[in-house]
Amino acid sequence: MMVRRADDRRLRLVLARPTGWIAGGELPARRAARRRDVAPFGTEMLDQLPEQCQHGESLVLLLDGPGCEGMLVTGAVAGMVPQGSDNPDLMDRAAVGASVFLREKLRTEKRQQLPDQLIGYFEELNAADCEDGVWRALASHALRIVGAHMALTLVHDRARGIVRAPAAPDARPGEHRPCIVWDDRLSTAGLLLSEDARRGGTAEFAAPLFGDPATALLAHVPVSDEGVLVLTERREERIFEPEDWDVLRALALQAEMALRRVRLIDSVRSLSLTDPLTGLGNRRHMEVVMAHAWAAARRGEPLVVMALDLDGFKEVNDTRGHDAGDRMLCEVAAALRAEARGSDVLVRYGGDEFLVILPGSTVDGANALAERVRRRLDGAVGISAGVAAYAPEHETPESLIREADRRLYESKARGRSLVS
Structure with missing residues (x-):
């Protein structure tokens, strides 16, 4: 806001x-x-x-x-x-x-300042690396360029039927954010008056945006179907000129294009870090995460790595086909997602081998995770696991992963569905 x-x-x-x-x-x-x-x-x-x-x-x-x-x-x-x-x-x-x-x-004066103000707005949009950054830039620059008492953006949550302000960068967990029920009138540009938002009025849904008793009117401009830009004004004689509406629509259009750009970048980034079959992280993702986890481990934070391998996977591919093998890999990935902690990082390491990075955990915690995954699979496929905990003698992240791999093959050598 x-x-x-x-x-x-x-x-x-x-x-x-x-x-x-x-x-x-x-x-x-x-x-x-x-x-x-x-x-x-x-x-x-x-x-x-x-x-x-x-x-x-x-x-x-x-x-x-x-x-x-x-x-x-x-x-x-x-x-x-x-x-x-x-x-x-x-x-x-x-x-x-x-x-x-x-x-x-x-x-x-506004016309004279508009070119420089638009350049500043475009620069901030281009620098935004997340959707919330785009929404914040739209609100702040609309207020500066068009003028009003207050400006905010509300993002459309279709699942809940509401529009809600994005979280501020320094927001505390659970901090209040302006939120109203979605109304189809917000899908087009227009004005709402304070009397319309009162109980029994024609725009009662907007009442939370008129919390300040001095607020006289509210101008709203949609940003595609993604959300809405809102400007409130305290002066009853305030007039939004036709050129103001033109500028607001132009700002909203630029924000819409910036949102698409951010999502495209996120999609490309996700593809570069995600295994396309299972949706888990790939080796590149593992390297990025391990770099941070390794630095924390060097400072004394616990770090455990677990390598998992499917038992008899080659026979499944040979006898039932690769489609059956792919379904088996996806079942294991789903079981890992269901049983892992939110802080655990799940990686398809290659073929039928998976890697779990468990920051702040212990060997016992990793063993318990392997058992929960095995029970969830309920015999549909067997898994073997090897667990390694960080110790000062590990010189690199790769050495820790190699130890987990070594223990995995020790488990498979002793028999299937074991943890070492």
């Missing part, structure tokens, strides 16, 4: 009479209104204004000059407005004009 500001902007309207001095020179009021490079009021009048009103983009000056027109100034923008002593609603009409001028000024 991204929050940009705590307080809303308020305009100050100052009514003054011109002195006739424009940047040190005497110019007619009408001519001054067309000049954008000079201040349309004199230095004498500036001295008469309160110091806190002489600076800041929220300052609006209404210059009440002779004739039927006056000048309205906000920042670098100036324009003519009807005026005169016979117009009692001059200040009200001037305030409306000031709001329009200020909005145009802010719109111009």
Whole structure:
């Protein structure tokens, strides 16, 4: 969840009479209104204004000059407005004009900043290495580019029928994340008002997003069917311009493309580290994991490696065919997944041999795992195992794996379905 500001902007309207001095020179009021490079009021009048009103983009000056027109100034923008002593609603009409001028000024500033802001957004998307990183980049940059009180992204969980904010990088386990029930209205861009989200309203599902009583409205833009970008605003007069919606849709489209890229990279990475038949890790995966486990073992953490081999696998392939052998390998892989701990790493080492890396475990723990796997297979296939625990005399990870292999073949030499 991204929050940009705590307080809303308020305009100050100052009514003054011109002195006739424009940047040190005497110019007619009408001519001054067309000049954008000079201040349309004199230095004498500036001295008469309160110091806190002489600076800041929220300052609006209404210059009440002779004739039927006056000048309205906000920042670098100036324009003519009807005026005169016979117009009692001059200040009200001037305030409306000031709001329009200020909005145009802010719109111009946003257009000027947009190219650099989009470049920053694209760079962050390209650097994202996970889906949560893409969602966070979308929320933070949408808030910065379009503007609102708060921005967040909600990811679609179709199985549970909800949309939920992704976890923050430093989130604690069980930390609350904004979550609402999915509604089909979120599949298209639109606005929801606070009264719609009240009990009995037409958008009651969005009530959790209006937890701040000052929140007046909510803009939502879908990101394909993956989730939704949400911007909330506290000011009731806040208007999302057509160009704001165009920018929000463009940001969402770029996020969608970034999500596809991240998933493609994850898929390629998974293929490079996964055995395609059993879905277990392959030798490359084993090398990556062992490098970390080995470093921990050198620091004193327990580490055990278990090698498993199927009994009579060659006979199965020869007599029943390779399809039957493949099904047997998958059955063993499924049994290993069911019985191993979450921290254990399962690897198809080659052929009918499997390797289990057990960080923080013991030889007894590995033996118990082998027995549980054997019971789960219930005689469908026999397995033999060899277990080796890290010791200072092991110089490399390969030496530990070789010892587990040696003990595996000792088990097979003594008879099938044994553990050494």
